[in-house]
Amino acid sequence: MLNSIAILGGTHGNETSGIQLVRHWQNGNLPERFRALQPEMRLVNSAAIEANVRYVDDDLNRQFTAHRLEQQCSEAEAQLARQLNQTLGPKGNSATDFVIDIHNTTSEMGATLIILQQDEFNIQLARFVKHHMPEANILLEDDKAYSEHPYLCTVGKQGVMVEVGGQPQGVFREDIFQLTQTLTETILDFCIAYNAQTLPELAPCDVFILGENICFPVDETGARIAMIHHSLQDNDFQPLLPGAPVFKCFDGTEITWDQDTVIYPHFINEAAYATTHVAFATASLTKL
Ligand SMILES: [Zn+2]
Structure with missing residues (x-):
């Protein structure tokens, strides 16, 4: 009660x-x-x-x-x-x-x-x-x-x-x-x-289970060298497949998702986490 x-x-x-x-x-x-x-x-x-x-x-x-x-x-x-x-x-x-x-x-x-x-x-x-x-x-x-x-x-x-x-x-x-x-x-x-x-x-319904925080890549001075890739930006809870672009570097190169599991990113580019360089959090999807 x-x-x-x-x-x-x-x-x-x-x-x-x-x-x-x-x-x-x-x-x-x-x-x-x-x-x-x-x-x-x-x-x-x-x-x-x-x-x-x-x-x-x-x-x-x-x-x-x-x-x-x-x-x-x-x-x-x-x-x-x-x-x-x-x-x-x-x-x-x-x-x-x-x-x-x-x-x-x-x-x-x-x-x-x-x-x-x-x-x-x-x-x-x-x-x-x-x-x-x-x-x-x-x-x-x-x-x-x-x-x-x-x-x-x-x-x-x-x-x-x-x-x-x-x-x-x-x-x-x-x-x-x-x-x-x-x-x-x-x-x-x-x-x-x-x-x-x-x-x-x-x-049972779809439930996302929090995985880990993924941080922006930084150089030796701690400055960011990349942005959230435009194909990931605003796609919270959409599946991110192995090999899909995650970051766009300022030198023009891309960083892709290098793990072999599908993840469901969320808190993508959350403003409150910017000072700690957190780019997004990962999740898996299950039924509970
Ligand atoms: Zn809050």
């Missing part, structure tokens, strides 16, 4: 869809059918929202490991993380049954539901979302245990992220907002069915 549900926007202050959706629903516009769920709705990082930046001192969505929460770091987001852990968590023994944290990406990932473990709850949720919103992508990040993820949503007993793009940082697009609203409402419809024990038996 999901007795306490939290819907969060503005974990990153320049990801506008979740901020606007939470504001809209806080202003009395939560659809009637969700009112029995009594979700708590929060705009998380108000200083970053005010400044229209991802974060003030440090990435809030990387603070929620046991180690970071125990350290008495003075960065604005580290302090905020400890407060959120007290009010929504504490992580590992949480007062919140389910946290839905809403994000935007600059990559063309459409409406993506990120789940962090393949237990019965998350598999049922994935199938429900895919059944009611076939255009949504399901991405499973279970490269580490749920409790070891640094993400804010893991303060809940269960936590997922809504990740919708492509939308530039700080920009508000109506189409992206609609996808965000539809995916979030579909998750809440799942919560209603879950609590009423009326979930249908659904067939």
Whole structure:
């Protein structure tokens, strides 16, 4: 039974869809059918929202490991993380049954539901979302245990992220907002069915499983020597075949995918990862 549900926007202050959706629903516009769920709705990082930046001192969505929460770091987001852990968590023994944290990406990932473990709850949720919103992508990040993820949503007993793009940082697009609203409402419809024990038996659905981050090639000074190839750009979750071009170098040459497996790139050219030179993440495709 999901007795306490939290819907969060503005974990990153320049990801506008979740901020606007939470504001809209806080202003009395939560659809009637969700009112029995009594979700708590929060705009998380108000200083970053005010400044229209991802974060003030440090990435809030990387603070929620046991180690970071125990350290008495003075960065604005580290302090905020400890407060959120007290009010929504504490992580590992949480007062919140389910946290839905809403994000935007600059990559063309459409409406993506990120789940962090393949237990019965998350598999049922994935199938429900895919059944009611076939255009949504399901991405499973279970490269580490749920409790070891640094993400804010893991303060809940269960936590997922809504990740919708492509939308530039700080920009508000109506189409992206609609996808965000539809995916979030579909998750809440799942919560209603879950609590009423009326979930249908659904067939396994397509799920992308996170692989690894692929970085831009750099020279000995750390400067990039290549761009995302135009045939890969904006093709998030489309299969990348062995031998297909990945990078276009400034000297005119191309770098191709040199592994012998098909991968499904996503977070292609994500603006927030540019400083770490992450070009995209890989995924495999399975049925869950
Ligand atoms: Zn984000």
